[in-house]
Amino acid sequence: MMKIGSHIMTVVFLSVGGVMAHDGDHERTRRSTQSLARDNEVKITVEGAMRVIESNGIPNHSTGRFPNRNNPNTISEQSYRFEMPLEPEQNPAPTVARGIFGVAVNGVVFEPGTAERWNNQAQWSYEALTSALNLGLDESHAHVQPTGAYHYHAMPNGLIKALDGAKKFKDKEMVLVGWAADGFPIYAKFAYSDAADAASGLKELQSSYQLKDGIERPDSPDGPGGDADGSFASDYEYIEGSGDLDACNGREGVTPEFPEGTYYYVVTEDFPFIPRFYKGTPDPSFNQGRGGRGGPGGRGGPDGHGPPPHGHGPPSGGKPPHGNRPPRR
Numbered sequence: 001m002m003k004i005g006s007h008i009m010t011v012v013f014l015s016v017g018g019v020m021a022h023d024g025d026h027e028r029t030r031r032s033t034q035s036l037a038r039d040n041e042v043k044i045t046v047e048g049a050m051r052v053i054e055s056n057g058i059p060n061h062s063t064g065r066f067p068n069r070n071n072p073n074t075i076s077e078q079s080y081r082f083e084m085p086l087e088p089e090q091n092p093a094p095t096v097a098r099g100i101f102g103v104a105v106n107g108v109v110f111e112p113g114t115a116e117r118w119n120n121q122a123q124w125s126y127e128a129l130t131s132a133l134n135l136g137l138d139e140s141h142a143h144v145q146p147t148g149a150y151h152y153h154a155m156p157n158g159l160i161k162a163l164d165g166a167k168k169f170k171d172k173e174m175v176l177v178g179w180a181a182d183g184f185p186i187y188a189k190f191a192y193s194d195a196a197d198a199a200s201g202l203k204e205l206q207s208s209y210q211l212k213d214g215i216e217r218p219d220s221p222d223g224p225g226g227d228a229d230g231s232f233a234s235d236y237e238y239i240e241g242s243g244d245l246d247a248c249n250g251r252e253g254v255t256p257e258f259p260e261g262t263y264y265y266v267v268t269e270d271f272p273f274i275p276r277f278y279k280g281t282p283d284p285s286f287n288q289g290r291g292g293r294g295g296p297g298g299r300g301g302p303d304g305h306g307p308p309p310h311g312h313g314p315p316s317g318g319k320p321p322h323g324n325r326p327p328r329r
Contacts, residue, residue, distance in 0.1 A: 055107020
């Protein structure tokens, strides 16, 4: 039995023989199947004060067809070793998440941002789920780096189903989907209505980020022009109190794995999908595996991801931006 909250050593091996692929929401031109060359392998252990996750990065669920016309890369085995503290501490100010935010319990990484930029300008970072750009995402909102690394940009639907998540979501149970680089757990959208009361019933949590209201982007050469419609990360702003979660897309409360309470992150159906900030200090082991573009059409900074989304990151440890208008649901 896993006793994550008690920090008992946990070893998990997930294996699926010949994972079959299918077309996803973003790639429906024709049906096809694909057998991955390797099975999913992941091991989660405790070494001293650290949780260690080692994996080959192969998902334990079906995927979209890769390569596809919007993502020319093939899923291949990785060699991941991530470490994170068992007892993470919260910092006074959030830290910008660059590259890999965390790792799922199946060993696949979470990457919230993209390397695609308008006119190669870092402040205009395209969102992976925008309709303005097709990055060949599958039904798990994932695609593949040039390195062969399969990675999630939003709700990992295939993983949730593999964890018997279809039943859990129907019954609205909390689902632990991974761990952030700072050591705090990551859950998928449902949590207790009263964060401190496990008997309060569950609800789908909402982020506190909203589209900028009535704001037009600057025209070329300074920007792409047009209204803020969600195509870019900078189209959003954090409005404190407008949702259930803080600027890091998390909150404090009790969970099945942490009955005494913890800070935890939430993957939401709306922006930021995967959190863009850390509450604690990310471990340097998550600097590995930063790839280049997941699809054609854009370029990132030196690490393949460029600077954090403009208007979201607290420069030099500052606070995320707050709006001055009333909260919108």
